[in-house]
Each structure stands twice: as structure tokens, then as C-alpha cells.
Amino acid sequence: APQHYDVVVIGSGGGGLAAAIQASEEGAKVAIVEKMPTIGGNTIKASVGMNAAETRFQKLKGIEDSKELFFNETLKGGKCKNNQQLLRQFVDQAPEAIEWLARHDIELNDITITGGMSIDRTHRPADRSAVGGFLISGLVKNINQREIEVLLETSVDEILCEKGVVIGVKVVDEYNDSRILHAKSVIVATGGFSANREMVVKYRPELDGFVTTNHKGATGSGIAMLQQIGAATVDMGEIQIHPTVEQTTSYLVSEAIRGGGAILVSQAGHRFYNEMETRDKVSAQIIALPEKSAWIVFDDRVRANNKAADEYIAKGFVVSAPTPYELAVKLNMDQESLQATLERYNQFVERQHDEDFGRQTALRHPLEKGPFFAIRIAPGVHHTMGGVTINTDAEVLDAQHQPIGGAWAAGEVVGGIHGANRIGGNAVADIIIFGILAGRNAATWALR
Ligand code: ADP
The missing domain is CATH 3.50.50.60 (FAD/NAD(P)-binding domain)
Structure with a gap:
């Protein structure tokens, strides 16, 4: 019927x-x-x-x-x-x-x-x-x-x-x-x-090979069906890559972690950009690094303020250590560099002024309460x-x-x-x- x-x-x-x-x-x-x-x-x-x-x-x-x-x-x-x-x-x-x-x-x-x-x-x-x-x-x-x-x-x-x-x-x-x-x-x-790789690559060939954070139902079928009945489209080539995606699981590391005070650090142990810039800009800076990936680094206070952090720890992709020094060892990173990066960032927090990259928001608190955490991230296709x-x-x-x-x-x-x-x-x-x-x-x- x-x-x-x-x-x-x-x-x-x-x-x-x-x-x-x-x-x-x-x-x-x-x-x-x-x-x-x-x-x-x-x-x-x-x-x-x-x-x-x-x-x-x-x-x-x-x-x-x-x-x-x-x-x-x-x-x-x-x-x-x-x-x-x-x-x-x-x-x-x-x-x-x-x-x-x-x-x-x-x-x-x-x-x-x-x-x-x-x-x-x-x-x-x-x-x-x-x-x-x-x-x-x-x-x-x-x-x-x-x-x-x-x-x-x-x-x-x-x-x-x-x-x-x-x-x-x-x-x-x-x-x-x-x-x-x-x-x-x-x-x-x-x-x-x-999640429709063919469609993504059709509009943005350079995104071939990128992981996606999306569930597999994100195929764009609604766009095609509406086009069939005469709908117009706009901005189809505007596809967002999200800067902080854990690559082995395609899991998105929430912007709330940076919003809660985390920083981004290169393999060399340095901050390289204003972490609170927009997604397109932060992604571009990560892709420009020699390893095309970076570490999101935070302390126990950031973790305690974001339930998601515990979820990431449970997933098994968070590296943790009691001190920045031991963290750097685990990340195969120069210990002095990471230590210096954290000290310098913590001074910026005290003064509420980021001399290096002009970060103006989420200078929440010094990163000094162990344990310390790091997740390796790189950009992934996130939003159309x-x-x-x-x-x-x-x-x-x-x-x-x-x-x-x-x-x-x-x-x-x-x-x-x-x-x-x-x-x-x-x-x-x-x-x-x-x-x-x-x-x-x-x-x-x-x-x-
Ligand atoms: P939004 O964030 O815009 O609400 P979501 O991506 O959260 O969209 O949800 C869209 C839902 O539509 C997904 O659950 C997806 O599986 C479903 N969907 C997509 N195409 C079809 C279709 N052709 N028929 C039925 N469901 C569809």
C-alpha cells in the first residue's frame, strides 16, 4: 500500500x-x-x-x-x-x-x-x-x-x-x-x-590520498538527487581539511584541546604557528613541515578540562610521560628543544602575549602539570x-x-x-x- x-x-x-x-x-x-x-x-x-x-x-x-x-x-x-x-x-x-x-x-x-x-x-x-x-x-x-x-x-x-x-x-x-x-x-x-573520495578528488585533485574524519555515509548523494530535479550548487571546490587528525585511526582530535590550551609542536620540538588560527591556515602550516605532520602537546590540566582527551587516551594513540623531558624521549624529539618550547610558551601565557606567533586566544594556563601528553596529527578531509x-x-x-x-x-x-x-x-x-x-x-x- x-x-x-x-x-x-x-x-x-x-x-x-x-x-x-x-x-x-x-x-x-x-x-x-x-x-x-x-x-x-x-x-x-x-x-x-x-x-x-x-x-x-x-x-x-x-x-x-x-x-x-x-x-x-x-x-x-x-x-x-x-x-x-x-x-x-x-x-x-x-x-x-x-x-x-x-x-x-x-x-x-x-x-x-x-x-x-x-x-x-x-x-x-x-x-x-x-x-x-x-x-x-x-x-x-x-x-x-x-x-x-x-x-x-x-x-x-x-x-x-x-x-x-x-x-x-x-x-x-x-x-x-x-x-x-x-x-x-x-x-x-x-x-x-x-567520504566520497571520487567526488572529493573530482573537485580537488590534490586531496587524493588524504584520510577523512567522516563516517562512510557522507557520500553526497543528496546533492546529486537535488541536481536531478534542477537544484543549483555553489562552492563545490571548497573542501575543508582539518589540521588535527590522528592518521592511523582517522580520529579527529577536537579543536577543544587547543581551545583548552594545547600547543602544536614540530618533530624538531618547536612551535611553528598560531594554533588558534583557522583550520585552513593551520593545516597548510602542518603540510609545509618536513614530516607533513606535527604533535599536539598538552598537560594534565588540559586533559582534565576535556572529556575527549580521556577518550583519546583510551583509544591508545596518546603518548604520555611524567615530564616534558621523558615525553621528548618517547617522541624521538630533541629534549632541550621541547623543554625550551614549553618554557617559552608558559612565559607567553603568564604575560598573555605570544611574541612568536601572535596567538591571542586560549592562552589558558602554563603547560606545567604532569603527566604530559602528545598525539601525532596531520590534516584529513573533514567538511565540504x-x-x-x-x-x-x-x-x-x-x-x-x-x-x-x-x-x-x-x-x-x-x-x-x-x-x-x-x-x-x-x-x-x-x-x-x-x-x-x-x-x-x-x-x-x-x-x-
Ligand atoms: P548534517 O550534519 O548535515 O545533519 P550528517 O552527515 O550528520 O548531516 O547526516 C546525514 C545523514 O544522511 C547520514 O546519516 C547519512 O547516512 C544519511 N544519508 C545520506 N544520503 C542518504 C540517502 N540517499 N538516503 C538516506 N539517508 C542518507
């Missing part, structure tokens, strides 16, 4: 789940279709947090911030390539999205910082754990409470249109049976294409800034900038918001903000 819905959401990452919850709250009958056997997409791997300016939680901590500053720093980080209307919407809606999460029992009330930002505005869970798992489990609770249908191991392979308006999707399930789900609105929240074009209502646009009736998109599948370089903490903000918008507008359209 044919199945009829008001709204079908493709993808169960943070964007898809937020959209589904909002659409359901508007009164729509919603189904989520997910091709993988588990919920959470790449979002579940998100580490550092969610950026927003002028939030209640910032005010509670006495952090003064402004939307204007958040806008300008994101624009600068994106090399001014960002779609400014989408960025304006993003910045304006961010505090309300933080509140939306809090109302859904997902409170991000601790705050840290990421590269390219000048103020603590990256919201994360109170226990300072990685944001992804916390966010997805909280969203899933809401999905369950609302009894929203989730079809796992079911892949959408076509968006169906009649007279230019979306009427549903064709799905293929785990038994390879295909069927049609009728829907008045379709929200595409299929994520990016970092490009994607389909949308307007500020999350409607998918064609080449003439006209909305395609019934088609919405949110999250990494969308291009334009982050310009040429995404700031850490802006992906989670993006998926929640535009997920909510897409859910609300798709439901309104379906129920009109």
Missing part, C-alpha cells in the same frame, strides 16, 4: 532530526529515511560544540559578545566567500536555536572557543564532553517521544516531482526492495561528501563547504534562484554559509538553525 506523509526527511544527522522534530511539532506527519543501520550521521562525531553569540548561557558566565562580531569573524574565516544573507540568518537565529535545544532538554551551557573566533562562544554540554553524542541522544529522545517514524537501512535514490513540484521519494530498503513514499514536502539533510543553494527559508533554489516547490535542505548538503572555510563550532549551529527552519517551513507548506 502506498505510504503518505506530509514531510519526508532524508538523513538522520542533527539537521534531519531537528527538522523532523520541528515539523512534527507543527502538526505534520513525518518520516525520517536513513540509509545507514544507525541514527546520527556524521553529526554524532561532532566534537567541539555549537557557536552562538548573545546567548543566555554566555550572559550567565559574564561573556560579552555580539552578533555583529560573530558575523564578521565567520565572514573573515570564510574568506568573505560566504553567502551573506544565509550568514545573517545563521547569526540571528543562533541564540534561539540554543534555547530550542534547551527546551528539548539538550542544554549546552558550558562554553569554549575555536580557531578564528575571538570570544568564547562555542556551547557544549556541562560535563565538557563531545557535543555530537550528547546532541544525537537528546534529539533521538525527542524523536521517540513524538513517535516519529525512522526507516533505517533505507536509502532514498530519487526525489520525485510532478510539474516541477516535489511529490515524494523513491526508497530502496535493506532487502533491495524499492517503493515510493508520497510526501508534500521533502527535506534533504543528507550531509556532505567528504559547497552544496546545493537555498534561500533564508531553507527552500532549495534552481539556477534562476527560484524555489523548487516542496524541496527543502539543511545542514552540510547546503553550500554557501561557510564560504571558503568553516569555523569550528559552526557546523552544529548550521544544522540546528537550518534544520528547525526547514522543518517549520516544510510543515507549513505541506499543511497549507
Whole structure:
């Protein structure tokens, strides 16, 4: 029997789940279709947090911030390539999205910082754990409470249109049976294409051979399906490599570790750059080193402030030692150099002034409390800034900038918001903000 819905959401990452919850709250009958056997997409791997300016939680901590500053720093980080209307919407809606999460029992009330930002505005869970798992489990609770249908191991392979308006999707399930789900609105929240090597290399040949931090469902299928029904794309060549990826596991070492006070050290035992610069710049500096890799070095105070650090230790890829001297021995690094590097950095912290590389943020405390830790890192493919074009209502646009009736998109599948370089903490903000918008507008359209 044919199945009829008001709204079908493709993808169960943070964007898809937020959209589904909002659409359901508007009164729509919603189904989520997910091709993988588990919920959470790449979002579940998100580490550092969610950026927003002028939030209640910032005010509670006495952090003064402004939307204007958040806008300008994101624009600068994106090399001014960002779609400014989408960025304006993003910045304006961010505090309300933080509140939306809090109302859904997902409170991000601790705050840290990421590269390219000048103020603590990256919201994360109170226990300072990685944001992804916390966010997805909280969203899933809401999905369950609302009894929203989730079809796992079911892949959408076509968006169906009649007279230019979306009427549903064709799905293929785990038994390879295909069927049609009728829907008045379709929200595409299929994520990016970092795990699709062919597609990455097509746009950026020099990235051949790089590892990716992404889950294997990040194949970009949503972009291709939307192109089939006339959607335009933007910035497809803008692919972010993340500077701190552990290469044997492809595990991302969260920016929260640097935000918590860690430094980057070359094999020769020297700092070589402002660790709190944007991801593109830090990555380029690591690639320029003779070994094309570096060590992220931190002390026990940094570890204690970031739950993720203990997770990395448990994974077995962290080198640790009671003193910097013994750490250097284990890293096969010149002991005097590492010792001198730490002493010099610690002086910069005392004076809150980095004479060597101009690091202005996260000069948190001297690195002096043993044990000391190091992880060998190098860049990996992390985020695809490009994607389909949308307007500020999350409607998918064609080449003439006209909305395609019934088609919405949110999250990494969308291009334009982050310009040429995404700031850490802006992906989670993006998926929640535009997920909510897409859910609300798709439901309104379906129920009109
Ligand atoms: P975002 O961060 O934008 O919300 P994620 O990458 O977290 O996106 O999640 C996207 C989800 O969409 C992933 O779980 C992925 O497996 C799923 N997905 C991608 N393509 C399809 C498809 N064609 N059909 C169903 N699910 C898909």
C-alpha cells in the first residue's frame, strides 16, 4: 500500500532530526529515511560544540559578545566567500536555536572557543564532553517521544516531482526492495561528501590520498538527487581539511584541546604557528613541515578540562610521560628543544602575549602539570563547504534562484554559509538553525 506523509526527511544527522522534530511539532506527519543501520550521521562525531553569540548561557558566565562580531569573524574565516544573507540568518537565529535545544532538554551551557573566533562562544554540554553524542541522544529522545517514524537501512535514490513540484521519494530498503513514499514536502539533510573520495578528488585533485574524519555515509548523494530535479550548487571546490587528525585511526582530535590550551609542536620540538588560527591556515602550516605532520602537546590540566582527551587516551594513540623531558624521549624529539618550547610558551601565557606567533586566544594556563601528553596529527578531509543553494527559508533554489516547490535542505548538503572555510563550532549551529527552519517551513507548506 502506498505510504503518505506530509514531510519526508532524508538523513538522520542533527539537521534531519531537528527538522523532523520541528515539523512534527507543527502538526505534520513525518518520516525520517536513513540509509545507514544507525541514527546520527556524521553529526554524532561532532566534537567541539555549537557557536552562538548573545546567548543566555554566555550572559550567565559574564561573556560579552555580539552578533555583529560573530558575523564578521565567520565572514573573515570564510574568506568573505560566504553567502551573506544565509550568514545573517545563521547569526540571528543562533541564540534561539540554543534555547530550542534547551527546551528539548539538550542544554549546552558550558562554553569554549575555536580557531578564528575571538570570544568564547562555542556551547557544549556541562560535563565538557563531545557535543555530537550528547546532541544525537537528546534529539533521538525527542524523536521517540513524538513517535516519529525512522526507516533505517533505507536509502532514498530519487526525489520525485510532478510539474516541477516535489511529490515524494523513491526508497530502496535493506532487502533491495524499492517503493515510493508520497510526501508534500521533502527535506534533504543528507550531509556532505567528504567520504566520497571520487567526488572529493573530482573537485580537488590534490586531496587524493588524504584520510577523512567522516563516517562512510557522507557520500553526497543528496546533492546529486537535488541536481536531478534542477537544484543549483555553489562552492563545490571548497573542501575543508582539518589540521588535527590522528592518521592511523582517522580520529579527529577536537579543536577543544587547543581551545583548552594545547600547543602544536614540530618533530624538531618547536612551535611553528598560531594554533588558534583557522583550520585552513593551520593545516597548510602542518603540510609545509618536513614530516607533513606535527604533535599536539598538552598537560594534565588540559586533559582534565576535556572529556575527549580521556577518550583519546583510551583509544591508545596518546603518548604520555611524567615530564616534558621523558615525553621528548618517547617522541624521538630533541629534549632541550621541547623543554625550551614549553618554557617559552608558559612565559607567553603568564604575560598573555605570544611574541612568536601572535596567538591571542586560549592562552589558558602554563603547560606545567604532569603527566604530559602528545598525539601525532596531520590534516584529513573533514567538511565540504559547497552544496546545493537555498534561500533564508531553507527552500532549495534552481539556477534562476527560484524555489523548487516542496524541496527543502539543511545542514552540510547546503553550500554557501561557510564560504571558503568553516569555523569550528559552526557546523552544529548550521544544522540546528537550518534544520528547525526547514522543518517549520516544510510543515507549513505541506499543511497549507
Ligand atoms: P548534517 O550534519 O548535515 O545533519 P550528517 O552527515 O550528520 O548531516 O547526516 C546525514 C545523514 O544522511 C547520514 O546519516 C547519512 O547516512 C544519511 N544519508 C545520506 N544520503 C542518504 C540517502 N540517499 N538516503 C538516506 N539517508 C542518507
